Amino acid sequence: MKSLLSARSGNAMMMVALGMPALIGAMGYGVDTAQWYMWQRELQHSVDQAAIGGAWALAYSDDADYKTRAKQEFNANQKITASFASAPTISLANFDGGTANSVLVTATATKKLPFTGLLLNQSATVMARAQARFKEGSKFHACLITLKQDGTTFQIGGNAHVIANCGLGALSCSDDAITIDGSATVETTSIAACGTVDVPESLQGTVTENASGLTDVYSDIPIPEPDSGTADQTKKKYCEGNGNKAIANLFPGKYVGGYTAKCATTFNSGIYFIDGGTLDLSTNATVVGKNVLFVLRKGAQIKLGGEGATGSITLTPMQAADFQSTPYAADADRLSQMLFMEDKTDETEPASHQINGNTNLNIEGVLYLPNGDVQINGDSGTTSKLCFQISAYTLDIRGSAYLRTLCDYDDSSLLGTSTPIVRLVA
Template structure:
């Protein structure tokens, strides 16, 4: 009996028929597993990209809201609205994003931080682990409070020094503000000792120090714009 079993085993050992089927059978689990993992990893990557973009946009929306006094208290609502608006594939599988203030570059509460995650059972990994797959993202955007100035007297020349000159013969006041768009180092100057009150004195360039008695100096201010840029200058010819 044992001899018969031994002879059968030797014949099986020497036989080469069915090798391909055996190799396929041995490699099939690896093939299926790698294919399933590839599909799940692709899904994770797509989730990550979508969630990160939504979180980035949410952080920017929150920072934009915080930069204005009229909307700074609504930054969480605006951030969450922007987050939801940018979801597609992950919609319905995401957590409500956490929106909070943080510190950036030595400042205090000058950045908006958004964190969110998405969870869903994927075919292959859920079969192996029995758990849903989770992808988490974080985004942060910083902001600074903007200032706005109004000037009822405005010099629009972009480069000249002495683009606005005030002399001691001027009396009265102009508390509605004075501005100069010039980037010159002496964009607004004073001749004599004028006592006229000007309110905010704003310039893209420099302002003579003596104006500190005439109002509040704001010099070398970025982002000043010409409200009359699109108007056609009147002709002296009539």
């Protein structure tokens, strides 16, 4: 017995025997941990992608079937846990003070682990949760737009009163791209700029600053040009008759050096090419033009409105059908509704255009002046009961000008579309 107690030759075997359960347990636990982590990682990635996919669907369309998109993304990312993962639970959730502005996805995966499942005869469950916030891209419309891409390009000051619920916009990406003095009165539903704006507190709720994707939607419209068949209508004298009975009956064609309405003037339907000079309709004469398009060339300028209250100007644009018998029939739909178009070919300096005085101005259509500095001042009475839009290089409304256009927001020019935003937040 004494010899047995003093023997040391079997110690190593005993230690191995005593430590073997712990060693096997540690190895088994390590295998289970790796297995569990792999399940968790794949399941989490699947719900992440599901939440992001559902959020993108809603960011582009209110009516999107976001649940179907989320399930597709979940299933596409399943491999190891595909056979024992639960179907994802997909719902809308509130985030950061918003309402139903995020997609929430949860899922579980339940299965026995190789080691602990054998010992305990129980399954292990892993759970994953993901939440993705979305913000829809916005469409910006505007009927008063400035196209210059830097500097302060849109100014409203003095006691000017502007009613344009169809929106204001500026492509300038500079600070104070749009400025509105506190003394001016502006009624609008939207003010969007690539840069920042400086407007009264009462208008802050309509402002979108640093908007991306703003463009000149008319920049690629082909501008009509005179050809060999275009009549030269230039005359030294246009008015016929004497005194208040004098009239000018004008026809489409080319007018070199512009035209000044020194008497009651009728523009017959068609395209008028103003080659240089000024189209001056600021003389208080009565001016009427139905279904007309004025193309300003070679730096031609326009002046609308007079100094008295006796004159009136009524102008409406050509419709698509009016272009069918012209060389521009292929672009009829795009050219329709254009009232003034400025051809800035070879022009290095902006042309100056003015709208002033008390003349009753009723115009419809688009004034597209990409090379024009437009100034509306004095007591300009643009009390139009029609929809007109101005898209110019710069726009300055000052004095006691009164400018009103009745375009609906959705019917005004598309200024641009901002990019939707999706972000994984949990």
